[in-house]
Amino acid sequence: MNILPSIIQVTIENFGNSNLDFSLVGDFIDYGGQYKVFAYGVDKVIKIPMTKEEILCRIVNWGHETPDFEAKYQQLVSSRDRAIELVNTSKVPANLLGNFEIHNQIIIQDKVEVWNKVFVNLDEITQKNYLLQVVNLYIEQWIYGLHEYIYNFSINCGIDYYGNVILIDFGEITDNKNRVLQDINEGKILNACSTQSLPTNLQQFYAKHVIETLTMENLNLYWRSSK
Missing domain, CATH: 1.10.510 (Transferase(Phosphotransferase); domain 1)
Known part of the structure; x- marks a missing residue:
């Protein structure tokens, strides 16, 4: 399945314009709690923030109850955004975090x-x-x-x-x-x-x-x- 159109759509609609080369986006690798991960070129990965619907599906698949999902979702987004802000403004060496690059809310890292x-x-x-x-x-x-x-x-x-x-x-x-x-x-x-x-x-x-x-x-x- 060609995932490139959906990647571009998510980037434009949710995270603004980006100077990333989306022709380098490759196979889907995995889901985390906050991001979906794809290969990016030969030796990198690209992490795209999951949508609200995707996060809900992940929580359900983990077998967790969801009556307070909205609060959990807002907390997750808040912590995710705050983490990006902290890392962006810190002097932490990039190699400690996989030689990260942050483009809006999209993350590029070494494939490890x-x-x-x-x-x-x-x-x-x-x-x-x-x-x-x-x-x-x-x-x-x-x-x-x-x-x-x-x-x-x-x-x-x-x-x-x-x-x-x-x-x-x-x-x-x-x-x-x-x-x-x-x-x-x-x-x-x-x-x-x-x-x-x-x-x-x-x-x-x-x-x-x-x-x-x-x-x-x-x-x-x-x-x-x-x-």
Whole structure:
């Protein structure tokens, strides 16, 4: 099926004009919670914000109740727009977020290996290395006053060509340091689905380094330290 006409229609009607070359749009790759993802050229992906109807279908398919869908939808759009604003105005290095480019609300990023597609097949030493990189990725975000607050690295992180763990889904990110501190105090990162789904030995390894590294002291030390 040729998806190009629908891509152009979404871009023009919902997100204004763009200087993107839509002839590079390729095969559909996947849906996220906020975007639909297509190949873009040889080594990039293009992320198109999902419509309200598409988001509703996704929620229903996940088996969630929808009586308060309108409120959830508005919250999702608000967090998505805010995340784009934060990333656009920050000094965060592009490579930490897949060498991102933002065109209105459309995102171009490097095509990378998605964590949950490759992690289970890796040896334990490599798995532990990647988990350490996840922890360090939070420190690197802090340096620029940003923090991804969903903590599900298995779907929000990828592994680039050089073996670096990067944040590929930054649709839920905050610059609120107090919120980050609250999450640290409540141990929210340890209760996230990606943490809980790790094998026991890796879960213990990851938890140890989270507790030792993502501390109030380090938050105060690194937060906005790029200035």
